[in-house]
Amino acid sequence: GENVEQHPSTLSVQEGDSAVIKCTYSDSASNYFPWYKQELGKGPQLIIDIRSNVGEKKDQRIAVTLNKTAKHFSLHITETQPEDSAVYFCAALSRGTDKLIFGTGTRLQVFP
Amino acid sequence: GAVVSQHPSWVICKSGTSVKIECRSLDFQATTMFWYRQFPKQSLMLMATSNEGSKATYEQGVEKDKFLINHASLTLSTLTVTSAHPEDSSFYICSASLPQGLAGSDTQYFGPGTRLTVL
Numbered sequence: 001g002e003n004v005e006q007h008p009s010t011l012s013v014q015e016g017d018s019a020v021i022k023c024t025y026s027d028s029a030s031n032y033f034p035w036y037k038q039e040l041g042k043g044p045q046l047i048i049d050i051r052s053n054v055g056e057k058k059d060q061r062i063a064v065t066l067n068k069t070a071k072h073f074s075l076h077i078t079e080t081q082p083e084d085s086a087v088y089f090c091a092a093l094s095r096g097t098d099k100l101i102f103g104t105g106t107r108l109q110v111f112p
Numbered sequence: 113g114a115v116v117s118q119h120p121s122w123v124i125c126k127s128g129t130s131v132k133i134e135c136r137s138l139d140f141q142a143t144t145m146f147w148y149r150q151f152p153k154q155s156l157m158l159m160a161t162s163n164e165g166s167k168a169t170y171e172q173g174v175e176k177d178k179f180l181i182n183h184a185s186l187t188l189s190t191l192t193v194t195s196a197h198p199e200d201s202s203f204y205i206c207s208a209s210l211p212q213g214l215a216g217s218d219t220q221y222f223g224p225g226t227r228l229t230v231l
Contacts, residue, residue, distance in 0.1 A: 032217035043118070043205050043222040044156070051217070089155060093217050098144055098209065100220055102155045 002027040004092050006103025013080050014111055021106045023090035024072040032093040033073045034100070035064060039086045047088075048075070080110045115139055116208050118223035125196055126231055133191045133226045135206030141186035142208035146220065147179070150203045162189045196230045203227055 003026040013019050025033075031052040036044035050057045050064045050073065057064050063076040077084055087107050091100040115138040125131050135145055143164050148156040160181050161169045168181035178200075180192040189208075193200055205225040209218035 034219070036222070041225070041227070043116075043225040046219065046221060049219065095217075098161065098218065099146075099158060104155050 002030060002092055002094050002101040004090060004101050004103045006090050006106060008106060009104065010107045010109070012109045012111065015080060015082060017080055019075075019077045019080050019084070019108055019110075021075045021088055021090070021108075022072060023074070023092075023103050024070075025092040025101075026071065027092070027094050028068075028071065029095045030092040031095045033064070033066060034091050034093075035075050036089045036091065037086045038089065038105075044089060077108075080108075082110050082112050084108060085110045114210050114219070114221045116206065116221050116223040118206055118226050120226060121224060122227040122229075124229045124231065127197055128195055130192055130194045131196055131228060133193075133204055133206075133228075135189045135191070135208070135223050137187045137208040137210075137221075140208070140210050142210065143186060144209040144218070145183060145189040146207045146209075147181060147189075147191050148205045148207065150205060150225075152203075156205065159191075193228065196228070198230045201228055201230045 006023045034049035037047045038044045048062050048064050050066050061078045066073040087105045089105050090103040117136045119134045145162045147159045150156050159174045162181050162183040164183045164186050170176045183189040203225050207220040207222045211218050
């Protein structure tokens, strides 16, 4: 089955700096890769996703890149702000299934 | 759009009682809903997949007689924790799939979660 690894587990940056979180997946049949942001005591919020037919997607300060050959995808947050502080989860969905396989999460702290 | 609600947001109950958690997709119809459990500082653990009008599919190790799931309509799924014990205390989160049609795989939107504490 699919396995998703996520690094780093914690990430501290200064406000205004960029943050990058990386995930690798094992199943080459996976074709959908969402990223979720979870604040303390709340449910995960979808922030961006990418499908296997594109290599990069941007939404304002957030971007996701996908390398199908290497089976990894990354979340890029530019000009970080204190309100970006949260736990971020990557996930992968294999073609033909409806189950998301989640990474272990990255706790991002943005210091003012 | 794509809002999922859960009720209650938190519940405290005595050991041995049953607790029902509701998950609703407010502005779309979801043929598939999912129930997750999350322990502190850990990732989400899928418990079961709930399809409207059919029996839920449980993940390995999840007791279906303890965690009863009902998906009675395209906008409502319920999780009932029966005979709850302190070890069932956790954060329970549901998600609902929004079909993407020709765009590909469905997108999952999550509810705000329910904090269950069993005394």
